[in-house]
Amino acid sequence: MRVLLAAKGLAKSFGAVVAAADLDLAVEAGEIHALIGPNGAGKTTVLRLLSGELRPDAGCVWLADREVTALAVHERARLGLARTFQHSSVLSSFSVLENVAVAIQAHAGSSFRFFKPASPDPRLEEPALAILERLGIEGLADRPAAALAHGERRLLELAMALACRPQVLLLDEPLAGVSNKEAQRLIGVLAALRAEMGMLLVEHDMDAVFRLADRITVLVNGRVIASGSPSAVRADPLVRSAYLGEEEEL
């Protein structure tokens, strides 16, 4: 399979705390690659290194066949890297539809247009609505994003990421704090998206991880202790002792 996102030898320390050490990671087209590990293992730091919010102390990041280590967040986004945040990050003063329309706008020509009103514009709003429909939240289109419930906001964030039509999608705990019903819907949506992009999924919900992931990498103290198919990782004794816990039934 084609590698869409690759990290080689990534390292990042905050003072004495090692958040990532000699980390190799790859996301291929059409796969969901789960990154798991106990709290403080450095999962979010890895996402921030990949998305460009943090500069690594060493190592490099590739998007498809292009090195992007020196590129800023917005430049990587333009090359097809989208992400969702651990704490839902939407534009709370905008309506739900406008949130997605802004994301479409980012990838639909120049935004240095000063006179024509941004809304209404069917070229932005129709595809935005289509994405909301796909996630089953078109009924919320006119609601202010600030008025959304937590689970709805997670779905909106995913909608914004999809509106960027990414090659690679970084998901930072998309299921955290959502109801069981919403979690099932999100899992269904993510599984269906697999064919269109590569995904790197950071998630604590092990049930979801083992249902979705094609490959799992386990991170402890910034180091990869195991990486491979879900069944291999599940059986790995190192993983069991370090993270999953002996008694937990997988």
Place this chain on the structure above:
Amino acid sequence: MSAVRTRGGHGLAPLLFVLIALAILSAELWAGPYYLKLLSRAMILALAALALDLVVGVAGLVSLGHAAFLGVGAYTVGILAEHGITSGWIQWPIALFASAAFALVIGALSLRTRGVHFIMITLAFAQMLYYAANSLSRYGGDDGLTIWNRSEFATFFSLADRSTFAWTCFVILLLSYLLLARVVASRFGRVLRGAKDNERRMEALGYPVARFRLVAFTLSGTLAGLAGVLLANLTEFVAPAYMSWHRSGELLAMVVLGGLGSLYGAIIGAFFFVLVEEALARITTHWALVFGPFLILLVLLGRGGLVGLLENLGRR
């Protein structure tokens, strides 16, 4: 919600401009030249406050140095007039270009910072220009510079005429408002508003936020420069005080007083500021003692500024 709408809809703006036009008319007919001049001054400061609201209210960047651009515009007119260049066709474009250039450079450096640091660095740049103006001994130094002729355009259109001047200010203020209202509603404006709301998210969507902000800052500085051009023509005088930090603070107070982000709120704020200051100054020489607490009270009571208060009244 106390937040003022920042997209679409002109709200109270049409009513506001009708009131200003009526005020100019009645000053022409009855009240006399003093009031015409007072109104012109209010409109000019309203233009500067309007420009500032694009940066502070719409883009969410608190600039405490906008008087600098007012000063650059005014000094350009003064210096050119000193050298005998009195044609407005030459003065005005050069003044606009100069304020745009200053805003571009100051913006490019200031926008590397955020929050309180942005406030401090814009203030620092304005103070630098203030002291630079003080040291321009060729152009009056700290005494300032008298402008003997207002900008000249054509024989049938003379800014020396108070009425013509007031209506010129009115038209420029109206056009500037309409321009900025369009900009705020445009794709560009939407990026500014989005970045005010959540900069990190906008970057992650692929927007180079700093570039959008720099364009907005430059546009704002240019319009503030235009206000400076008008102010120099109104007072027929320029002085370093035009750039002092307390002028910057006054502009900021006008914007906050009027209601952030609505654009016309800045105009209301400026008129309110100038007119109340004038009224208080008649009652007592210690007007600032009353005015200060009054401003604080207003900002505390009406979180959406005067626009918020008026809209709440309208809704009842």
